[in-house]
Amino acid sequence: MLIGLQNLTFEFGARLIVEDATWHINPGERIGLIGYNGTGKSTLLKVLVGEYLPSKGTVEKGRDTTIGYLHQDLLSFDTNDSILEVAMGAFEKVKQLEKEIELLGKELEETSDEKLLHDYSDKLHELEMLGGYTIHHRTEEVLQGLGFANEDLTRPYKEFSGGWRMRVLLAKMILQQPDVLLMDEPTNHLDLPSIEWLEKYLKHYQGSVVIVSHDKFFLNRMVNKIVELYQQQLHIYTGDYEYYEREKEVRVELQQKAYENQQDYIRQQERFIERFKAKASKAAAAQSVMKRLDKIERIENVEIERPNIKINFQVDKQPGRIICELKHISKSFGNIEILKNTSIEIDRGDKIALIGANGKGKSTLLRIVAGTEKYEGHRNWGHNVEESFYAQHQLEALNINNTILDEMKECGSNKTELELRSLMGCFLFSGDDTDKRIKVLSGGEKARVALAKVIVSKSNFLLLDEPTNHLDMHSVELLADALNKYEGSFLLVSHDRFFISKTANKIWEIVDHEIKEFKGTYLEWVEWKERMAKQQSSKKKEQDNINKAQEQVKKVQEVVVVPGSKNNSNAAVNIEREQKKELQKLQRQFQKLEEEIAKFNQQKTQIESDLSNPDSYKETNKFSQLEKSYSAVQEQLKTANTQYEQLFEKIMELENNQ
Numbered sequence: 001m002l003i004g005l006q007n008l009t010f011e012f013g014a015r016l017i018v019e020d021a022t023w024h025i026n027p028g029e030r031i032g033l034i035g036y037n038g039t040g041k042s043t044l045l046k047v048l049v050g051e052y053l054p055s056k057g058t059v060e061k062g063r064d065t066t067i068g069y070l071h072q073d074l075l076s077f078d079t080n081d082s083i084l085e086v087a088m089g090a091f092e093k094v095k096q097l098e099k100e101i102e103l104l105g106k107e108l109e110e111t112s113d114e115k116l117l118h119d120y121s122d123k124l125h126e127l128e129m130l131g132g133y134t135i136h137h138r139t140e141e142v143l144q145g146l147g148f149a150n151e152d153l154t155r156p157y158k159e160f161s162g163g164w165r166m167r168v169l170l171a172k173m174i175l176q177q178p179d180v181l182l183m184d185e186p187t188n189h190l191d192l193p194s195i196e197w198l199e200k201y202l203k204h205y206q207g208s209v210v211i212v213s214h215d216k217f218f219l220n221r222m223v224n225k226i227v228e229l230y231q232q233q234l235h236i237y238t239g240d241y242e243y244y245e246r247e248k249e250v251r252v253e254l255q256q257k258a259y260e261n262q263q264d265y266i267r268q269q270e271r272f273i274e275r276f277k278a279k280a281s282k283a284a285a286a287q288s289v290m291k292r293l294d295k296i297e298r299i300e301n302v303e304i305e306r307p308n309i310k311i312n313f314q315v316d317k318q319p320g321r322i323i324c325e326l327k328h329i330s331k332s333f334g335n336i337e338i339l340k341n342t343s344i345e346i347d348r349g350d351k352i353a354l355i356g357a358n359g360k361g362k363s364t365l366l367r368i369v370a371g372t373e374k375y376e377g378h379r380n381w382g383h384n385v386e387e388s389f390y391a392q393h394q395l396e397a398l399n400i401n402n403t404i405l406d407e408m409k410e411c412g413s414n415k416t417e418l419e420l421r422s423l424m425g426c427f428l429f430s431g432d433d434t435d436k437r438i439k440v441l442s443g444g445e446k447a448r449v450a451l452a453k454v455i456v457s458k459s460n461f462l463l464l465d466e467p468t469n470h471l472d473m474h475s476v477e478l479l480a481d482a483l484n485k486y487e488g489s490f491l492l493v494s495h496d497r498f499f500i501s502k503t504a505n506k507i508w509e510i511v512d513h514e515i516k517e518f519k520g521t522y523l524e525w526v527e528w529k530e531r532m533a534k535q536q537s538s539k540k541k542e543q544d545n546i547n548k549a550q551e552q553v554k555k556v557q558e559v560v561v562v563p564g565s566k567n568n569s570n571a572a573v574n575i576e577r578e579q580k581k582e583l584q585k586l587q588r589q590f591q592k593l594e595e596e597i598a599k600f601n602q603q604k605t606q607i608e609s610d611l612s613n614p615d616s617y618k619e620t621n622k623f624s625q626l627e628k629s630y631s632a633v634q635e636q637l638k639t640a641n642t643q644y645e646q647l648f649e650k651i652m653e654l655e656n657n658q
Contacts, residue, residue: 008057320383
């Protein structure tokens, strides 16, 4: 065990977070820590690292166990230091040693004390053992691996956005190489390419990882254990998030049946007691049953408690066929070009997800469509279009000095105060909560207010910028369901792959300053991208093989000399003619074999694509057949490549005999 909780109870003021919890984190584990918003997941991480002390029980930690803790509060850290200097903060011991060596060096310049010389030598050796001479190079390497350009390394940390800052702090933790890495919502502020990079890094991470996340896709790829914080208890499931969902359903069903069976038994026993307690002959038996009932360990009734926000989008007017038309749109920030002469159309019924890396202009494009960003070109609204914009940064959309109720009154819904209070109750703001000022709300609460404003607007076209940030998984599911039932159209920006896969029927991507449209769901888009990448790779390999073969044949042809001298004997001419025929025959075989190898490679690529599809694993026969086909095509490729090499050797042998 690296670190864990033993019979731990923690209370935050008068609020109980967890009671009598035992949880051990072992080497190599990938754990997803989940629970509804407000249950105390982040608080539990702080208990693990010692920021909070338990009310009862203990936090157990190995003497040499090191912990890295990545959390959203780190983003408040600001400095003028370069990102290279911030990341090199991982080597505090090395930097301290360097200072001590520098001081000893200055002292040695003034005196030749033997003890000082000995200390100086020892510290130099210690620095070498800690890899102190390579820390600069190692830090540069990790930052570059995380996507930073060489020229970025000397830029001040404070110049970077939240997502890039998180990468710098992650680089620092990578260089520290802790035994346990605790990550609180690591995918917030990261774009899809960054999330994919993080997934690749964590898969090869040698230590243990605990992740708090609302991203189902991320958890399914990353974890082999789920720890759920629910009703002040920790419930442990050995598997990924999908396994947890299935297993929890089974557990709830079994507990419900056990509860019902016990209730039936209790009712029977109580009837017996009631019937016979007054009879002298049965009074002792009734008394015995009563004692047995008092001692029985009661099974709790299963009631899934979840904070349900009630989302019900309404549409007031039906728009025309075209919602919005963009014609020859260009947008730049100084020398940075975002869009260049791009045109596209949003039609009624379109539910579009705009995806891609940070810095490509997703939020800028959203603002151009909304009309809040200057641009070159033309943007034309369709007939009867009424839009509503949900902004990523809540402070852009909300007046922080307003109360929640005032903010709702200002959005022009014409609803009465009573109706607005009732609506906010659907968003978990009950009673006096609606009189709170916006500035005192948490990120999740601000997100719910902004979402309520969008819903009350009765718009037929929504612009949503990262609507799932600060929402828990259950709320994300409720929002996805509501958007599926929504009769209007929308354009959304999100990094939550589960949410995109459940809501979008079109995918937009900004490629080379143009908007590219894919008509289909997110999963279909992913499959198409993978197929295109494999085809591109296969074509490149085929072309490389063809170029190599042509080069080899060319060399052979250059060496083969067909004599034209009249003095040659007929026998020599015949030999040369036969050799030429043999060479041509080998060339034809060579070409045919190349085509076969290309065909086998295509088959192999297709089977690999099928094997990467999760649906292939649902049917045992289908998966078994795919495995057999894959083995067969690999064997055919192996044989064909062997023949390819043998044929080339024959061509070279023929050339040597000329």
